[in-house]
Amino acid sequence: xxxxxxxxxxxxxxxxxxxxxxxxxxxxxxxxxxxxxxxxxxxxxxxxxxxxxxxxxxxxxxxxxxxxxxxxxxxxxxxxxxxxxxxxxxxxxxxxxxxxxxxxxxxxxxxxxxxxxxxxxxxxxxxxxxxxxxxxxxxxxxxxxxxxxxxxxxxxxxxxxxxxxxxxxxxxxxxxxxxxxxxxxxxxxxxxxxxxxxxxxxxxxxxxxxxxxxxxxxxxxxxxxxxxxxxxxxxxxxxxxxxxxxxxxxxxxxxxxxxxxxxxxxxxxxxxxxxxxxxxxxxxxxxxxxxxxxxxxxxxxxxxxxxxx
Numbered sequence: 001x002x003x004x005x006x007x008x009x010x011x012x013x014x015x016x017x018x019x020x021x022x023x024x025x026x027x028x029x030x031x032x033x034x035x036x037x038x039x040x041x042x043x044x045x046x047x048x049x050x051x052x053x054x055x056x057x058x059x060x061x062x063x064x065x066x067x068x069x070x071x072x073x074x075x076x077x078x079x080x081x082x083x084x085x086x087x088x089x090x091x092x093x094x095x096x097x098x099x100x101x102x103x104x105x106x107x108x109x110x111x112x113x114x115x116x117x118x119x120x121x122x123x124x125x126x127x128x129x130x131x132x133x134x135x136x137x138x139x140x141x142x143x144x145x146x147x148x149x150x151x152x153x154x155x156x157x158x159x160x161x162x163x164x165x166x167x168x169x170x171x172x173x174x175x176x177x178x179x180x181x182x183x184x185x186x187x188x189x190x191x192x193x194x195x196x197x198x199x200x201x202x203x204x205x206x207x208x209x210x211x212x213x214x215x216x217x218x219x220x221x222x223x224x225x226x227x228x229x230x231x232x233x234x235x236x237x238x239x240x241x242x243x244x245x246x247x248x249x250x251x252x253x254x255x256x257x258x259x260x261x262x263x264x265x266x267x268x269x270x271x272x273x274x275x276x277x278x279x280x281x282x283x284x285x286x287x288x289x290x291x292x293x294x295x296x297x298x299x300x301x302x303x304x305x306x307x308x309x
Contacts, residue, residue: 075136113220
């Protein structure tokens with residue numbers, strides 16, 4: 001066999017492998033129906049088809065559901081509530097997958113808000129979600145379910161076809177005698193392997209999301225101005241004499257502090273710009289003073305000269 005014929009044969013086999021992988025399941029079904037229920041071919045390939053159907057039926061019965069929950073709470077203490085929920089999640093086999101917190105400030109008052117995301121085994125989702133709602137005052141809550149059974153079945157079928165292609169390509173690779181043919185099979189084998197790894201990663205991600213439900217808890221401590229009136233909102237008759245005096249003293253200190261800060265800010269500019277400007281202004285005043293003095297002395301001298309004449 002010439003080298004050219006060998007290359008054409010190998011490339012033809014690669015194409016046939018790809019086509020066989022895409023239509024393998026359909027070909028089996030057609031073969032089963034053609035041989036009939038009593039034929040030997042039906043019995044040889046029917047066991048595999050029956051096993052696949054049984055597994056698919058089992059997967060359908062055990063629906064792959066991704067469950068999510070969101071709850072917004074008003075709590076007295078963010079850190080304490082977060083710790084309690086973390087302990088409750090760990091007791092149910094879960095864990096914290098993400099969290100963030102923010103400390104708000106207004107004057108001397110602070111309050112904390114944030115969000116904690118928990119991953120909980122699907123069997124304990126409802127129990128943990130109810131436990132989360134008892135941590136504080138519920139402002140909003142919702143749950144959701146997404147069925148990914150069909151996606152998992154599709155991924156499994158595609159992976160089965162690709163794995164079959166991979167085995168056939170490995171056999172071709174072992175039997176190839178031409179360098180160019182080896183490279184062609186190796187290239188196709190690399191593409192199939194990459195696609196298998198990509199689909200396996202997607203399959204594992206979906207399986208993890210099914211196995212561990214997601215519960216997002218958003219918590220916020222009450223703001224100090226939410227329970228009581230602010231100083232601006234209080235009427236004059238709501239404030240006591242001592243409170244009014246202390247407020248005025250505090251306002252005075254605030255004004256004084258602002259003046260000191262402003263003076264400290266302006267002082268360098270006064271030093272840099274004030275000295276030259278002040279010196280120029282002093283020279284200008286001095287020259288004007290000398291000029292006016294000279295003007296006053298000149299009429300006096302003229303009058304004395306007239307008197308002498």
